[in-house]
Amino acid sequence: MKIFYGVQGTGNGHITRARVMAKELHAAGIDVHFQFTGRPSDKYFDMEVFNGYEARTGLTFHTEKGQVSYLKTALDAKPITFIKDMKSLDLSGYDLVISDFEPITAWAAKSRKIPVLGIGHQYAFNYKIPREGSDPIADQVIKYFAPADVGVGLHWHHFGQPILPPIIDTPATPQNVINNKIIVYLPFEDQNEVIRLLSPFENFDFHIYSPEPVPSTFSHIACNPLSRDGFQKDLYDCVGIISNAGFELASESLQMGKKILAKPLHAQMEQISNAAALKQLGYGHVMHDMDSSIIEHWLHDDRAVHVTYPNIAKILVQWIQNGMPEMDGDFIEAVWSDVEVLQVKL
Known part of the structure; x- marks a missing residue:
């Protein structure tokens, strides 16, 4: 064939x-x-x-x-x-x-x-x-x-x-999770604004991935270029992910039992609908705008959903x-x- x-x-x-x-x-x-x-x-x-x-x-x-x-x-x-x-x-x-x-x-x-x-x-x-x-x-x-x-x-x-x-992919469930490690993938947002919002939360280590990373002056915020291997390695042992409401990354996160905070793109029906589905199913949290109070509440939430597909x-x-x-x-x-x-x- x-x-x-x-x-x-x-x-x-x-x-x-x-x-x-x-x-x-x-x-x-x-x-x-x-x-x-x-x-x-x-x-x-x-x-x-x-x-x-x-x-x-x-x-x-x-x-x-x-x-x-x-x-x-x-x-x-x-x-x-x-x-x-x-x-x-x-x-x-x-x-x-x-x-x-x-x-x-x-x-x-x-x-x-x-x-x-x-x-x-x-x-x-x-x-x-x-x-x-x-x-x-x-x-x-x-x-x-x-x-x-x-x-x-x-x-x-x-x-x-x-x-x-x-x-x-259906990898094995991570055995060792770093409870303050957070992956951030918000490629359509202003990266300087993302860093500014995350900077007050010094008890967490943020690993930002973006197509055009900007320098970080904060020791708890690392900015990385896109890399499939690097991203997967960090995703494997993180506790949660902050991302836009794309379908595939949320799917991988659910498969590995990561907690999810999704920020859908405005005026993008698919992402807004994905966020609605995550909320309806109880699979993740949602913020429609970049909001430090929502981020803080989510960072201290100790619950996640693990879906095996x-x-x-x-x-x-x-x-x-x-x-x-x-x-x-x-x-x-x-x-x-x-x-x-x-x-x-x-």
Whole structure:
């Protein structure tokens, strides 16, 4: 089997999910070629698992001070480049096209009448799940940004819908946790403001990761460039994480039993909905603006939730190899029966 796999590269969550899928696809002996769009080609890192890949411009969202700007997103879009990339994409000889909310791959396949399998969190919004911050623009983005003929939606809970758990690595539960170690990943916020808000909490050690780290003058605040290995090492033994409300990082944190404080991007329906789901499920805390009092309350909270998810990537690869039969109620129920949720005292 030969698969062309397009991945939205704007945030690291899509790439993280693709890394897990790549490992299982390669293990199954499937020939897969990856394409990433949404960021400059020199901004990708730790990409060895893909065994080579294409990088194109694609479409991305413009963010400023923790908020999505649809006007600047439209102004930054390069429709001529997008159409040229879409028309020049060679999909001949592939048995299946997969899109993780990646528009060039999805639209190129659609224009050639090639069926597209969509895998990702965004496809869960085709069903009745927690949804807040929606507006006509957001609805159209979800529907038309990267359309798929078959969409496999992913979420932390099924909400009574035919969706699957997250696609994440399933590492062993950390045995040694440092109770004052906090990971901070707020790449769309002003990093100087982040440091200023965290500086009074001297009893905690903060490890900030960002695409463009700024110097820290505080001994309890370390600022690091993005690194998959470095981030995973710090995430493994930290007690909690402060981040935007992206899906994949929260999924990894739940899998390892970390407490979560999520700050969703303003005007970003997916992140606002993710924050609502975390709060509804009791899986994490939420702050809609950078708020030192909320941060302080969360830092002293000694509770977390540990959710054990099965290897969804392996399940999906087997499903693809079996011809992608309809995911009926028995299939969905069997997958979710292997999910375990535990309340943890830190």
